[in-house]
Amino acid sequence: MSQAIKSIMSKVVIAVASLYIRRVLATTSSYCPNNQDACFRWGVPTIAASSGSGDVYFQVKAPTSYQWVGLGIGSGMSGSDMFLVYQDGNGNVTLSTRTCTGHNMPQYTPRSQVELIDGSGVSNSYMIANIKCMDCNGLDLSGSNSWIAGWKNGAALDSTDLSHTIQEHDGYASFQVDFALATFSSNGNPFTGSSNSSGSGAIFQSSSSTSEHLVNAHGVIMAIVFAIAYPVGAILMPIVGKWMVHAGWQVLAFLGMWVGFAIGYVISQDDGSWGKESHVILGVIVCALLGIQPLLGWAHHVYFIKHRQRGIISHAHIWYGRILMILGIINGGIGLQLASAPLSQIIAYSVVVGVMAVAYVIITSICVVKKARAQKQPLLDQTQSEGEYPETWMRLPPGQARDEWVSMEDVSGKRYVEQPRHA
Structure with a gap:
């Protein structure tokens, strides 16, 4: 009887101990961003969480089909x-501690208080790095902390080179x-033992998908605006001739x-790049300076209506816009680099910019040539239609009353044509 009781008690103790071990291991949080095969786990000793200082443990795990995988402390x-x-x-596996400066390749920075611990290696087609950090002093051990992750197939x-060159990531998360x-x-x-279970409650916010959508939206909108919309708007005047x-x-x-x-402002606030990255700074400057371009345009229009020719304000409006448009296009390329955009997107952007640049130069050159020719032909041949002489300053025939004629801005936006009121 006593033997049976001892046997039962022994099983109960073992069961309770097993449950306790699993409960302890289950508190290490696990996260696989965007449902990828790369997963991460964290563990903080209770004593460290209580005191606010101590060791932090985290695990990096990814298939061997990945070239590299990284976990970082920070919001960007x-x-x-x-x-x-x-x-x-x-x-x-090789563990390389690195420091990130912008969206350039992270550079190796020696850290003697960071080490690989038991359980690290390559097993069952997975890279596993169990990491102990003894100098992660900037973390809130009892609160929330920002992390980022990246990976490359x-x-x-x-x-074993800790400074080995790596290619840009295929995916990322924050x-x-x-x-x-x-x-x-x-x-x-916390990553070795009889149980490999893990909880996921520690991940309370993931901004990877949202941030990616915002980045894509920002890039597409700004590319359309600076590489297509603004150039098209600039050549509409000599083509259509209607200032409205x-x-x-x-x-x-x-x-x-x-x-x-x-959208860019929201992104930069989220990843901490506001006022730090050259793309952000240049973008703010260009957009701010373009804020007065509509006023210059209106001033040019008023001057043209009054004097029937361009003035200093006209040329200021034109060249001011051209310079800022070019800076915006250049900044788009910087933005693609900052976002680590794939080569296909860079090529597509370059092709669009190239096509629009060629079209802009050709159309403006044609208009300049037509203007030069028109200045050599001051009289309008009455046998030809008005559409054929958009840039001729038409003189009034002898004896014709001026009030029977009306001035119309020609398609170049540079000269006026005197046209009869009647068809």
């Missing part, structure tokens, strides 16, 4: 501390981890620019 690449993992070619690097939900009671490695068409088109492009600007 700029200024973040990155922990980069790739195969070393000997059945193990491709052939293994098979290198999220926050609540360490209050990632605590465990012991002070050892030109002004209306440019106003729509102008409003679209501010929509793109607002």
Whole structure:
């Protein structure tokens, strides 16, 4: 009887201990962003969470089909501390601690207080890096912290070089981890033991998909505005000859620019790049300076109506707009680099810019030539229609009363043509 009781008690103790171990291990949070195969886990000893200082544990796990995978502390690449993992070619993994400066390749920065611990290596076609960080002092061990992650598919690097060059990521994510939900009671490695279970409650916000959509929206809108809409609006005047068409088109492009600007502002606030990245700074300057372009356009129109020719304000409006349009297009290329855009998008953007540039130069050149020819033919041949002489300053025939004629702005926007009131 006593033996039976002892046996039952022994089983109960083992069962309780097993449940306790699983509960402890289950508190290490797990997250696989965008349903990718790259997953991350965190663990904070209870004593560290209580005192506010101590060791932090995290795990980086990804298939060997990934060339590299990285986990970083921070809300964006700029200024973040990155922990980069790739195969070393000997059945193990290389952990490279790096510092990010903008959207450039993270540079290796030695950190003696960061090390790989038991359980790390290559197993079952997965790279696993169990990492112990003893100097992650900027983290709130009992609250939420911002993290980023990135990964790249491709052939293994098979290198132990901590400064090995890496290619740009295929995917990325930014999220926050609540360490209050990632605590465990012991002070050892939380990723080894009889249980591999893990909880996911510590991930309370993921902004990867939202941020990606916003970045795409910002890029598309601004590319359309600067590479297409503004150039088309500029050549509408010599083509159509109606200032209201030109002004209306440019106003729509102008409003679209501010929509793109607002989206960019939200993105830069989210990733911490506001006022830091050259793309952001140049974008703010260009948009701000374009804010007065409609006023210059109106001043040009008023001057032209009064004097029937261009003045200093006219040339200021034209060249001011051209310069800012070019700067905006250049900044679009910087933005593609900042977003680590794929080569296909860079090529597409370059082709559109090239086509629009050629069209702009050809059309403006034709207008200049036509104007020069028109200045050599001051009299309008009455046998030809008015549409054939959009740039001729037509003189009044002898004896013709001026009030029987009306001035109309020609299609070049530079001269006036005297036309009969009657058809």
